[in-house]
Amino acid sequence: MVGKLLLRGMLAGIAAGLLTFAFARVAGEPHVNQAISFEEKAAAARGEAAEPELVSRETQAGLGLLTGVVVYGAALGGLFSLTFAYAYGRVGKLGPRALSAALAAAAFIALVIVPNLKYPANPPSIGDPETIGQRTGLFFLMIAISIAALVFSLKVRGRAVARFGQWNAAIVGGLVYVAIIAAVQIALPTINEVPDAFPATLLWHFRVAAIGMQLIVWTTIGLLFGWLVERSERAQQGGRAAGKSAWQ
Template sequence: MVRTLLARGLLVGLLAGLIAGAFAFAFGEPRVDHAIALEEAAAQAEAPDPDAGTAEHSHAEAAEHSHGEDAVVGRPVQKAGLFLATGLYGLAVGGMFALVFAGLRGRVGPRSDGRLAVAAAGTAFAATILVPFVKYPANPPAVGDPDTINSRTLLYVVLILVGLAATAIAVATARRVDGGPWARWTAAAVAFLVPVVAAWWLLPTVDEVPEGFPATLLWEFRLASLGTQLVFWAAFGVLFGWASDRAERRSAAHPLVAAPS
């Protein structure tokens, strides 16, 4: 059964990754192009005057900031590679999700495989995407100091771990609370939010948006970034749930044929 779930997770993850890639291509890449154009314009504006005898230095400095056709990896190649990246991301996430799903079946959440898949996908989105995004939203090119990328990445990973730990605490709390669904859901929500809000408050704030950067562009890029993840997890949850329900119905109709693998 684990092998079947793993194959399902890999296939569905790849498909959901390509769907998310299409969303990112349509809504995210135009904002990236705009941000790169602003970065290159700022680099050229700050370059020394060529008439002052530093034309070669100015040209080299501007080239270092180029992300366009003359970059080591041109923008057309980067855009094509977007689908490769989201597809590989989908494969990795799909494999891990399938293994976790195999451990959850019959132990936590809805008894229906389809409902459990949708609930698990929504929980994964909230814990690993939404929790860190609220504190450290994505930034387009030209935003962020390259010297702080390691510290910013570490802070982001810390919040992912907090989100996962908060999810485990919420599930354990819900299972120990006596009462109806409302009591369990309320207890789970409180148990989830307490460590998450504490982490948001305790972790340092990172604000490296340069002065004068268009607020509309920043907002649209962040919405596109979050939307890409939302599309991925929604597509993955629905497709994995549909495939699980279909397999469950086939297993019920042909119990001798659907033996565990």
């Protein structure tokens, strides 16, 4: 059963990667090219020599991007299917589609929205190479804290159901999650390495495109995976029904 779910999750992830690639080519890569052009002009103004291009931009924006997002989508889809396999039957009476959509929405909030509120994505020309380790570490720390806070808030919700009911317990759990995240984001250091001369509109469009790519990934996985699982269950139920009819 888990193996079949894993396969469906990876298929949904591959489909998500293909859709994300199409979106990135149209909405993301033009902004990346503009950011690289800004960086090159700034370096020329400082009298610095251009860095050698180890991989051409055409390859980066084509085959490299396609390979990256498809592998990324397949990996996420596989992990998502394992999470679904654990949660299915343990989280209320949600069907495959509802549970898949709920898990995808929770993952998008915890893994994308929350970390990016504190440490948003930056185009290539932004950031000090000497601080990349610190920035990466803080970003993944924010993800880990977000996941831990989400798990804790779900446990709080579960314990509050008996006293406050389903709806009010969900509100309590949500407030606990928001409070924890707010406190952590205030406590963690802020990193702002955006040059004063960098176009604000370009930065905004780049960050919106980055969020849009993640939105496509999680929406596709959540909806397509749930549909695949539900279709499989219906086929199995139909087969069992046909088998019983044959024996009657």
